Amino acid sequence: MENVVRWTVVVVLTVHGLIHLLGVAKGFGWADVPQLKAPIGTRSGLLWLLAAALVLTAAVLLAVGAPTWWWLVAAAAAVVSQIAIVTSWEDAKAGTVLNVLLAVVAAYGFVSVGPPSFHARWDRQASEALTDVDAAPPVLLEEDLSGLPEPLATYVRRSGAVGKPRVTSLYAHFHGRIRSGPEAAWMPFTGQQVNTFGERPRRLFLMDATRSGLPVTVLHEYADATAAMRGRVLSLVTVVDASGEVMDRGETVTVFNELVVLAPGAIVDAPVRWTSLDARRVRGDFTLGDQTVSAELVFDADGDLADFVSEDRSRASEDGKSFVRQTWSTPLSGYRDSDGRRLLTSGEGRWKDPKGWFAYIELEFDAIDYNVRSLEAAGG
Structure with a gap:
């Protein structure tokens, strides 16, 4: 429409x-x-x-x-x-x-x-975040993986991160579809995001969706372990405006997820305590500020990350004003090799409600660029 x-x-x-x-x-x-x-x-x-x-x-x-x-x-x-x-x-x-x-x-x-839009706000904050990253990060070496559980170390090697500069930032462009519940209609969307890693990671996520023929823009902002999510219809009518402790905790889980899913080359520098569970499962406890969140990483027989499961994220209501804690999972379904790196191509997000699992978002990654210093250099 x-x-x-x-x-x-x-x-x-x-x-x-x-x-x-x-x-x-x-x-x-x-x-x-x-x-x-x-x-x-x-x-x-x-x-x-x-x-x-x-x-x-x-x-x-x-x-x-x-x-x-x-x-x-x-x-x-x-x-x-x-x-x-x-x-x-x-x-x-x-x-x-x-x-x-x-x-x-x-x-x-x-x-x-224009200037008052979520797009302009995202551009300003993403540009600011990218100027604050290490311009010359050290190369990730094999010996740097010695403290990681073997399934995780294998995954980092398989990602192609060893022998390349450690990841300090990324820009991703993607498309897919999203819905609010198992019976709700799917909404197509396109989006882009910037993540930075290190002692003060940031996440800036912008999504343009279509609902009932009307454009919906959603902006996620995360900095200093504090998060906010805002959404507007027609760029004028606010339909979501969420922040607070529950939002902070949930977005910290998302930051942890994207660290391991999108940026294996940043794992060794992340504030995570790792515990090996078995040959294909690892538990991670991720701490930022006063937030500590946990997740179980599941690897397939080839050593690729197959799933990320956490109990520390809460599902938002449609208006973003209330939350209920539910098990959250991001099964991954595709990888491709590009410039010596193994990149994620597709995955989904799932909630486990009282009736069982359902997918609420399906993603296809069109591009992922690492250690970017500006949006122009990343095609943003």
């Missing part, structure tokens, strides 16, 4: 922009334009040309993905186009309706990707 609306707006703006060329043709004397009865001189022709260029540029930018500054072009297009229309009001006043539409679209662009 969201794509249908976007492409409808693109088509309407393209037609609107092309119609402006009639004013250009008359102003420069290129053609007789009977639809425009009022005289248009060369100066007005230039105004119509500028309006056409701005409206068509706005349409193209929206079609190719709408960069964060797109709303500025759209707003300028609406203003210049309306000025041109006023100069030929009797002939062109119908175009005002489309400029009102363009102004509304520009306003939505401002709130969805």
Whole structure:
């Protein structure tokens, strides 16, 4: 539905922009334009040309993905186009309706990707987090694994982390689907996140989903062992605003999960006490600030991480105002080799409610970049 609306707006703006060329043709004397009865001189022709260029540029930018500054072009297009229309009001006043539409679209662009948006907030905080990581981390050596339980050490070796710089940060881009309960409809989403590791790890997670045809943006922020989760519909209406002790603890579990799932090269430096359970299971107790959370890591016969199970995470209600503790698991289903590293490609998140396990999120990782220093370098 969201794509249908976007492409409808693109088509309407393209037609609107092309119609402006009639004013250009008359102003420069290129053609007789009977639809425009009022005289248009060369100066007005230039105004119509500028309006056409701005409206068509706005349409193209929206079609190719709408960069964060797109709303500025759209707003300028609406203003210049309306000025041109006023100069030929009797002939062109119908175009005002489309400029009102363009102004509304520009306003939505401002709130969805402009300075007050979750996207802008994520960009600012992610950029700040990446400037605070070690620019030249030491290489991870085989002897650094000596203190790890053997299943975990095997996993780190298999990940390709040995012989490469220890991981201090990562950028990931992903897509998938999510739902609030076993009977709820799935919502498609795309997202990106930045994690930093070390004494003060940070996690910044941004997701754009679609629910009942409406865009929903969710932002997770974690720093100094404190977490917050916020969600908005249409980038305007707040539907989730969660923080507090339960949220802090749950997000600490998530940070622990992504440490071992996405960044095996950071495991040796993490504040974790490891206990071997058997040949394929390891328990980890992860401490950040005043939070200590635990999880069981399960490995398959090849040495890949197959699952991460914790009792220390709580499931949020749909409005994020209440939580109930449930067993949480992230079974992993795919890996690929890239540039000497073994990267996760797919997995899911599951809750165990009174009726049993159900998957609430399914993820496909499109890209994972390590030791990034800026969003531009990581493609963010």
